[in-house]
Amino acid sequence: MTEILTRLPQLGQWGGTDELLAIQDQQVGQLLRWAAASPFYSRRFGAGVPASRADLLALPLTTKQDLRDNYPFGMLAVPKERLATYHESSGTAGQPTPSYYTEEDWVDLTDRYGRKWVGMDASDTFLVRTPYALMITGHLAHASARAVGATVVPGDNRSLAMPYSRVVRVLHDLDVTLTWSMPTETLLWAAAARAAGHRPGTDFPALRALFVGGEPLSPARRRRISEIWGVPVVEEYGSTETGSLAGECPHGHLHLWADRAIFEVHDPATGRTSPDGSGQLVVTPLFREAMPLLRYNLEDNVEVSYDGCPCGWHLPTVRVLGRSAFxxxxxxxxxxxxxxxxxxxxxxxxxxxxxxxxxxxxxxxxxxxxxxxxxxxxxxxxxxxxxxxxxxxxxxxxxxxxxxxxPLHLLTAVHDVVKPRSLFGADEDWGKALLYY
CATH class of the missing domain: 3.30.300.30 (ANL, C-terminal domain)
Known part of the structure; x- marks a missing residue:
């Protein structure tokens, strides 16, 4: 896997936009050849396989509905035996949106997620408080932390085994240093901590940063979360279909990983796309082999800019407004x-x-x-x-x-999580037979 990592672009290897575009162009041909092995893109390409950026940008957008229509493996571009994981996004369309990755794809995934200006290493205890079931978010953070030797606490936020009272206990007793969650979670933890008699900004001295993503975050709420907990709030942006797409630099700007993907901004009113401006984010991951996505429309409303940033990463910045900006x-x-x-x-x-x-x-x-x-x-x-x-x-x-x-009881409750059973005593509730919760 180290060999694979050395083939991936790393921050600092380019000095401006022209060099960044050249890095993209070096990978476009390989990506298009990978895509040609996918039944979906093979049909879309027809007789010839596109080979250049111009060819890529002439292709129609790939939509979420395309993924749903090709469930489960119509987008697969490698032998099924090479797959490492299968996922589905958290969408509410009623149809599964599949996504899958090889072991090699995971090297790129974990490396992108690990690009945090607040570093993560073997000395960290990392609470992962996002879903593990089917979505990629929990698995991605878990794998990225393990890759650098950190201790992972798998605190799935969709499990009755991890109520808020237990989150607070884990944060406090295990000296958790870093966390990964949606921004709203951190406010719920603060309320639960206070309900347990703790002071969020004082009684968790090991905590050094909160990694957040999964929902739009206004500057004022970000400041408030940081003020309550007394640590930086580090934002991340991505999706189950793509993994991490953007991360935060030391100057607080969210940068798109344009060395690992080509980004466009789509105007649904006109059908036109451009490298920057306001509209829906379109992404082409450059190092995705199992399930290439060419010009995939995430349908997230964003603002993208190539204005300079003092961090010197020479990457576009993005402001994420959400699916419809509500x-x-x-x-x-x-x-x-x-x-x-x-x-x-x-x-x-x-x-x-x-x-x-x-x-x-x-x-x-x-x-x-x-x-x-x-x-x-x-x-x-x-x-x-x-x-x-x-x-x-x-x-x-x-x-x-x-x-x-x-409600206070949601912040303080301690659930009994039991294994299924079939035999009950005379004074026990056998209505719970075979169920566990």
Missing amino acids: RYPVGAANVTQQRLEELVFSLPVQDEVLFWRAKAEPQRLTVEIEVPDARRDGACLALAAAVREEYGIDADVVGVPPGSLV
Whole structure:
């Protein structure tokens, strides 16, 4: 695997955009030959196999529906015996979106995920708090940490075996140094820690960074999470179909891994694509052999820029807005989750607002925030004023007691996880026969 890693581009091997494009061009021909072995792309190519970047960019976009229509192995480009893992994304379309990788593909995957400005090594204890079942996210972080010798704590967030009370205990007792989760998880941990009598920014001294991804993150919420825990929040962006696509540099910018993939921005209104600007992100992983993806439209709304960054990585930056930017009309305004979240988490930290929700109706915006009694009136007035200034509309801002949006029992419960059984005593509930939870 070390030999494979030496063939992959590494940060610092190019000095600007032209050299970066040359690195891409060196791999395009090989990628297209790999793709020709896939039944899906073999049909798409017809009689001839494309060989250049120009040929690649002339191909139609690959869509999520293409992957679903070719479930399970219509995209496979290697003998099935070479596969190392099979995955499906977390989409809600009701149809499986398959994805699979060889052992060699995994070298590229783990190396990309490991590109964190907060380094990870054998001295770290790493809590992985993302799903393991079918999606790649938990397995990717786990494999990347093991590749550098770190101790992994597999804290799957889709298992009753790992309630929030247990997460807090593990964080505290095991001296966890790094974590991987969605941003919302870190706020839930903070509430659970306080419910257990801990102070998030003080009682977890081993913690040195929080790795987050999987949902849009506004600058204000990011700052609030960092303020609560007293450590950096390091953002990651990717998907089950592609692995890591972007990571954060020491200057806080999210950079696309354009040495390992070709990125385009697609305008669904015009059908045109460009290297930068605003639109849907299209990605062509360059070192994906098991399941090549050519011009794959992730359908995530992004803003991509090639402006310079002090980090010197010479990679494009990306701002991820989400699948549809969660935009809803209210009166004459268009309300987005990203911007509304920015307003909520711009409230003073003393207001202790961690959780909120909003309902956008054609003529009315209602926002609920969890806030202690002593801070309720001031926080509601301040948020209503911020919404009025931002959108020019009056919002009904309602303060609710802590525990209203995220019930306390979810933060403190300890579940019994038992094995299935069939024989019960006279005073036992045999309705649980064969079930385990």
